[in-house]
Amino acid sequence: MTPTNNNIAAAKPLAPSTWLIDLVLLGALWGASFLFMRIGAAEFGALPTAAVRVAIAALFLLPIALLRGQGPSLAKHWKASFTVGVFNSGMPFALFCFALLTINTGLAAVLNATTPMFGALVAWAWFRERPNGSRLIGLAIGFAGVAMLASRSAGLHAGASGHAALFAVLACLGACLCYGISASATRAHLGGVPALTTATGSQIGATLFLAIPAFWLWPAQMPSLRAWLALLALGIACTGVAYILFFRLIERAGPARALTVTFLVPVFALFYGAVFLGENITQWMLICAGVIVCGVALSSGIVKLALPRRASA
Numbered sequence: 001m002t003p004t005n006n007n008i009a010a011a012k013p014l015a016p017s018t019w020l021i022d023l024v025l026l027g028a029l030w031g032a033s034f035l036f037m038r039i040g041a042a043e044f045g046a047l048p049t050a051a052v053r054v055a056i057a058a059l060f061l062l063p064i065a066l067l068r069g070q071g072p073s074l075a076k077h078w079k080a081s082f083t084v085g086v087f088n089s090g091m092p093f094a095l096f097c098f099a100l101l102t103i104n105t106g107l108a109a110v111l112n113a114t115t116p117m118f119g120a121l122v123a124w125a126w127f128r129e130r131p132n133g134s135r136l137i138g139l140a141i142g143f144a145g146v147a148m149l150a151s152r153s154a155g156l157h158a159g160a161s162g163h164a165a166l167f168a169v170l171a172c173l174g175a176c177l178c179y180g181i182s183a184s185a186t187r188a189h190l191g192g193v194p195a196l197t198t199a200t201g202s203q204i205g206a207t208l209f210l211a212i213p214a215f216w217l218w219p220a221q222m223p224s225l226r227a228w229l230a231l232l233a234l235g236i237a238c239t240g241v242a243y244i245l246f247f248r249l250i251e252r253a254g255p256a257r258a259l260t261v262t263f264l265v266p267v268f269a270l271f272y273g274a275v276f277l278g279e280n281i282t283q284w285m286l287i288c289a290g291v292i293v294c295g296v297a298l299s300s301g302i303v304k305l306a307l308p309r310r311a312s313a
Contacts, residue, residue, distance in 0.1 A: 019252040029238050060235065074200060088179065099171040113263065138299030
């Protein structure tokens with residue numbers, strides 16, 4: 001999952017040798033998050049899985065933030081960071097967990113790759129940053145890829161219906177929209193705030209947001225040790241450690257290069273799902289994934305088309 005934080009002023013990017021390992025490791029961690037969410041959601045349910053994930057991440061990040069002297073910053077900006085946490089973690093994590101009850105991890109990860117497109121759309125609506133011709137083409141291509149993916153029952157669990165798949169796809173897209181909203185909200189209300197403060201506050205806010213629904217929907221039967229270990233790995237490695245890596249990657253490589261981790265996440269998720277869960281990877285899924293990746297690359301500005309300019313009168 002790709003949390004976004006636009007309040008980090010990137011320094012001059014360093015040589016790839018200083019950040020390439022971080023990029024691959026981050027892709028591996030976020031790719032694994034779909035595996036662990038599916039394992040956890042099968043026994044905990046969607047909302048409790050998301051709640052335990054953010055609670056563990058908050059417990060992991062809070063001591064680090066306090067040891068680094070960011071307690072006053074956290075207290076000062078708690079309202080904004082807590083609110084961002086609802087859109088950056090609480091709602092999208094719950095939506096992805098709900099989707100993974102029906103669709104495979106690889107399919108969810110491919111849909112997660114549309115996050116930069118939704119970020120561009122929200123920024124367009126919020127800040128009036130109209131995408132240029134190349135980005136508009138990318139948005140069209142990306143959403144065409146999503147439509148292609150949703151048009152067939154690829155990546156479904158055994159016995160899942162087409163209607164259930166449609167709701168699962170919409171849940172994934174809703175999660176990506178939440179990420180886009182959180183990115184613009186962070187930019188508007190948390191500019192200049194330390195990244196670790198925003199990450200910690202957002203996880204605390206997400207925990208508070210999900211606490212009551214998770215308590216209400218807590219499973220009657222105690223989940224297995226396997227499910228608990230999956231959520232422990234999800235909270236510490238795939239959320240807490242991943243946040244730290246992500247912000248360090250932005251500092252070392254710059255925001256544009258850090259954003260390319262979106263392309264690695266589905267690769268790892270498809271691999272984990274096939275190896276550890278026996279999920280089937282269809283040719284149609286790979287074709288649609290390629291279309292979506294092309295759309296994301298264009299809509300996020302990572303790749304630009306050399307479009308002809310209109311001749312001036």
